[in-house]
Amino acid sequence: MTQMQIIPTFKSTLQFKEINRAFLRLLTQHNGCHYNGEFKSLLSDYLGTKNISWVPSARWGLYFILKNLGIPAGSQVILSAFNYYAVPAAIIRAGMQPVFVDISENSLSIDTSKIEEAITDKTKVLIITHLCGFVSGMDSVRAIAKKHGLIIIEDCAQAFGAAYGDTKAGSLGDHAFFTFGLTKNFTTFSNGAVVTQHSRFSEMIERDLSQVQQTSCSGTLIQLCRAYSIALATTKVFFPFIYWLIRGFNKAGIDILDLLFRENEALMGGLPNSGLLNDIQAETGITQLSSLDEKTELCRQKGLKLYNALKDVRGITVPKIEREAKNIFVSCPIIAKDRNKLRKYLLKQGVVTSY
DSSP states (O other): OOOOOOBOSOOOSOOHHHHHHHHHHHHTTOOSSSSHHHHHHHHHHHHTOSEEEEESSHHHHHHHHHHTSOOOTTOEEEEESSOOTHHHHHHHHTTOEEEEEOBOTTTSSBOGGGHHHHOOTTEEEEEEEOGGGOOOOHHHHHHHHHHHTOEEEEEOTTOTTOEETTEETTSSSSEEEEEOOTTSSSOSSSOEEEEESOHHHHHHHHHHTTTOEEOOHHHHHHHHHHHHHHHHHTSTTTHHHHHHHHHHHHHTTOOHHHHHHOOOOOOOOOOOSEEEOOHHHHHHHHHHHHHHHHHHHHHHHHHHHHHHHHTTOTTEEOOOOOTTEEOOOSSOOOEESSHHHHHHHHHHTTBOOOO
16 A cells, blocks of 8 residues: 655755754854845846845835835725735825735636726726735736736735746836745744835835844844744645644644644734844755755745646636746645545645645
């Protein structure tokens, strides 16, 4: 009898040697400013953007982009209805009104054919979320934005390394924000960045964040402990034990992963006192960047192979991939007629999924 292969929802992109190096630097208190500038320069070249500002998180990145646009309070911001709660939360905190537009089943991204129906004289901004690392419909999006004088903000929280044609996600609109959290395909343990083609805009954001300090030593230690936990938990040695734990809770009707990882879906609190990228994180980012394209291409090929195998399966629909899109497959979303039934079936086969 063939032994069942158990597949986790995701695996950390951090290698143990990267975490160990960061931990050693923390212990020796070697946390100066040697790598921060180099990382910012390399990141700028990779993304094709002129200006990068560090922010505590992606949601704060979006907030400070909106805050510095110079548009009236109460302005409307169009975004996909299939979204992370922090996106509309940041819009509301900035004093603006989120306007949701349905998604296309073909892409799971905003339905570009419905955007113009939602535009009013108060509409100023269009946020495009590259969900799961999928870039879609950007030619139509840019044409609509140009026609109506809208500002395009890219949500690249799940799209570091994705591209549309020869242009990287983050350089397809006016501004963009990224997160470098532990579960991302590119990580510096935490924190995020705002990218823009306008140097003055970047200066305004950095001025707003002038009182925010770099991630502290204690904060870095907590991040490293989490990194070790995730890296260990998803190894071939430990994950089978976790898998049976997940199955046990699932039989009791409890989604233990959702309970452990779901954030408190509340509006944003106060700006943290610290949380900007420090030198230990910058060095980790440089290491991650050096091997990113190789890892990304491997993910792409696996994702395309999976979609090709699933495309004719009855009861399942896979998103269509645009010819211009270079999706990075942070995950492989599918549409099923009975999601819960499929999820339970896959779990019994050793495949842990999320939604």
